[in-house]
Amino acid sequence: MTIRFDNRVAIVTGAGNGLGRAHALLLASRGAKVVVNDPGGAVDGKGGNHAAADQVVAEIKAAGGVAVPNYDSVADPKSAANIVKTAVDSFGTVDIVVNNAGVLRDKTFHNMTVEDFDFVVKVHFLGTAYVTHAAWPIMRNKAYGRVVVTSSNSGIYGNFGQSNYGGAKLAVVGFMNALRLEGQKYNVFINALAPVAGTRMTESLMTPEALEKLKPEYVSPMVAYLCSEQCQRTGEIWSAGAGYFARIEYREAPGVRIEGRAPTIEDVEANIEKIADLTTNKIYRTSGEEVQAVVGA
Ligand code: NAI
Known part of the structure; x- marks a missing residue:
């Protein structure tokens, strides 16, 4: 049976580019009302503009879907709560939270400033916690919710020059492990994604052939499945990329x-x-x- 998200409200953070954009487009194409969150900015989180979120909202609308933009940063409790407020004000509730927003500030640890360490942990780990924290009571009260956190093979297995990023990416798994236990009886399920995709974050590391195989769209079906009513699994880690899907344990x-x-x-x-x-x-x-x-x- 076709999996649909009619009458479901989804927040996708960092949905102005790359993987988040693909997740938002897929969810919207199957009937979800989507908050397209993105403050804009470069891969390292510097700068910002409304264009990224606006463009994805326009794409969703052009395809007949329903979406609103939100430009708040996940990395601050107040603005993260405002992302959830946008969903409630626009669509009445929130059913799905895809924590996807991310930045990179790669350096070997001995060259890394504590500011670059803090910033990356803030966006990936605390940002995930802040947005989920604002949405959690809504989902718990109505006994329905689906949350995705975005981990990475960098955190799970290790990558040179990514102590800040890798640490934050495994932190969201620890976060998920607790929320699995707390959310289960309220039908609020949470899973972690470990994606591989050609995006502005990774394209400089990839050949044109690899980029062609590693389209973000090839990851999103896993995310959408984890956000569906059909998915009854919770608290697990899922690798997805290039049409490959595998559970990690x-x-x-x-x-x-x-x-x-x-x-x-x-x-x-x-x-x-x-x-x-x-x-x-x-x-x-x-x-x-x-x-x-x-x-x-
Ligand atoms: P991307 O750079 O294309 O997208 C990240 C988005 O997050 C950007 O649109 C950016 O504006 C947004 N963002 C940055 N700071 C934000 C903040 N404070 N609040 C809200 N949004 C913010 O990168 P990509 O590859 O699409 O990354 C998406 C997620 O997937 C990230 O969490 C990344 O760490 C993760 N990931 C990606 C992999 C890949 O192979 N592309 C591998 C493993 C993990």
Whole structure:
């Protein structure tokens, strides 16, 4: 059956370019009323203009869809709340929050200023928390909501020169892990996306052939699915790019237990290969499950 979003109100942050634009266009094409949030500005977050959001709103309208622009930054609690207010004032509620806004300030850690560190964490991590925090009571009260946070393989697996970005991108996964537990019984589901796409953020790193394969539009079906009523999954991480879709999961080794006496540094040294051995492994879904494994029977 065709998946639709009629009567659903979606906020897509950073929807003026790249992935956010593609997510917004897809959701709107299937009936969602969309708040196209984007303050404009360069990849490093400097500057700003209304053109980015306005253009995507115009594209949605030209295709027969419903959208309003919003130019607030996610990186401030008040302006983030105003993004949610735009949805409520324009369309009466909010059902879907796609936290997509992002910036880059890449440098090796030893060359990075704390300002560049703070700024990137603010946009990606705190921005996600601020916008979701403003929308959360609305979704919780009506027992319906779908939230997407945008992570990255940079945070999950590591990328040179992205300590600020990688840290923030894994922070949103930790954030999701708690909200999965808090939102589940209210039918508010939250998932994390780890996208790969050719956008202004990544195009300088890609060949024309790669850019052709890595269209943002090839990621958006995963986001739209995660935002749909049909999706009953929550608290998981999804890789998407170039038509490839895969779930990502942590795993933990069976480990080693030193019993009957206090463990020593030398116990760790003697067993380090076995402690590290993931040949067989376990997946835990909550911190409580893992603590039980640590404590043992
Ligand atoms: P992009 O630069 O085309 O889009 C990011 C958008 O966020 C821009 O329109 C920008 O104006 C907006 N934005 C920046 N600061 C903002 C703020 N404070 N408030 C609201 N909007 C703001 O980049 P792209 O590639 O589309 O990135 C989208 C998301 O996907 C980002 O979170 C990025 O980190 C993430 N991502 C992208 C990957 C890729 O391969 N393109 C890989 C992994 C993650």
